[in-house]
Amino acid sequence: MSALSQAYRSRQKVLGYPVDLVDEASALEIVEAAWRAEKGLHVVTLNAEMVVAAQQDQRLDRIIRHAHMIVPDGAGVVWAIRLTGHHVDRLPGIDLAQALLSSAAAKGVGVALLGGRQEVLSTLLEVLPRLHPGLKIVASHNGYFSQEEEAKVVENIAQADPQLVLLALGAPKQEYFADQWRSRWNKAVIIGVGGSFDVWTGTVKRAPRGFQRLHLEWLYRLLQEPWRFKRMSSTLPKFGLQVLIDSCRQGLTGWHRKEKP
Numbered sequence: 001m002s003a004l005s006q007a008y009r010s011r012q013k014v015l016g017y018p019v020d021l022v023d024e025a026s027a028l029e030i031v032e033a034a035w036r037a038e039k040g041l042h043v044v045t046l047n048a049e050m051v052v053a054a055q056q057d058q059r060l061d062r063i064i065r066h067a068h069m070i071v072p073d074g075a076g077v078v079w080a081i082r083l084t085g086h087h088v089d090r091l092p093g094i095d096l097a098q099a100l101l102s103s104a105a106a107k108g109v110g111v112a113l114l115g116g117r118q119e120v121l122s123t124l125l126e127v128l129p130r131l132h133p134g135l136k137i138v139a140s141h142n143g144y145f146s147q148e149e150e151a152k153v154v155e156n157i158a159q160a161d162p163q164l165v166l167l168a169l170g171a172p173k174q175e176y177f178a179d180q181w182r183s184r185w186n187k188a189v190i191i192g193v194g195g196s197f198d199v200w201t202g203t204v205k206r207a208p209r210g211f212q213r214l215h216l217e218w219l220y221r222l223l224q225e226p227w228r229f230k231r232m233s234s235t236l237p238k239f240g241l242q243v244l245i246d247s248c249r250q251g252l253t254g255w256h257r258k259e260k261p
C-alpha cells in the first residue's frame with residue numbers, strides 16, 4: 001500500500017472537510033514517496049478560518065476536498081478532531097515546509113519559491129541555503145505580479161522542473177493558484193505556506209515556543225497583527241459553535257444506535 005493510501009485510511013472530517021491524521025514524519029514519507037514516483041501532490045494546511053471561508057466559497061471548498069494531503073495546521077482543527085475521540089497533534093504548515101526543505105536539500109530535489117515581497121524573497125534566497133546546506137533553488141519569483149504576467153511566471157517555474165513548490169501568497173490566493181496551475185508543474189509537490197517567507201527572513205516574528213505548545217500561536221499573531229481581529233472574530237466563534245453542534249449531533253446519533261437492539 002502506498003504511503004498516501006495508508007494516510008487516507010486515517011482521514012477524519014472536520015465540518016465535512018477531510019483532514020489526514022499525519023504527523024511530520026508521516027507527511028514527509030508521503031512527500032518523499034511522491035518525489036520517488038515523480039508524481040505531483042497538492043498539500044493543504046487546514047485551519048478554522050479556511051474551513052469557514054470554504055463554506056461560503058465553492059471554489060475553495062472543491063480545492064480542499066480534492067487536495068491530495070490535508071494537514072491539521074490550526075489549533076481549531078485539532079480541537080475538532082480530538083472531540084471525536086481521535087488523537088492528532090498540530091502540524092503547522094511552516095514546520096512541515098521546513099522539514100520538506102531539509103529533505104529536498106538532502107535528496108537534491110529542485111525547489112521553487114513563489115511569493116512574498118521582492119526584498120523578502122531576496123533575503124530568503126540568501127537565508128535558505130544557509131539553513132539547508134545543499135538546497136537546490138531552481139526558480140523563484142516574488143508574489144506581486146499582474147494577471148498578464150502570471151502565465152509567464154508559471155512557465156518560468158515549469159521550465160526549471162521543480163519537485164517542490166512553496167507558494168507564499170496567503171490563503172486562499174495560494175490555494176487558487178495551486179489549483180489553477182498545478183498541471184503545469186506536474187511533478188511538483190505544491191504547498192501553500194502563507195507568511196512563512198516573512199518568518200524565515202526575520203521580517204515577522206513567529207510565536208515563542210510557549211504559545212506554540214499551548215496551541216495559542218493564533219493569539220500571538222493577533223497581538224502582533226491586530227488587523228486580523230476582524231477576520232478572526234467573525235470566523236472562529238462560527239467554527240467553534242458549528243463543531244460543538246456537530247459533536248452533540250454525532251453523540252446523539254451514536255447514543256441512538258447503541259439504544260437500538
Ligand code: UDP
Nearest residue numbers: 115116117143144168169170171194195198
Ligand atoms: N503575498 C504575496 N502576494 C499577494 C498577497 C500576499 O506574495 O498578492 C504574500 C505576503 O507578502 C505574505 C504572504 O503572502 O508574505 C501572506 O502572509 P499571511 O501571513 O497574511 O498569510 P496567511 O498565513 O494569513 O495565509
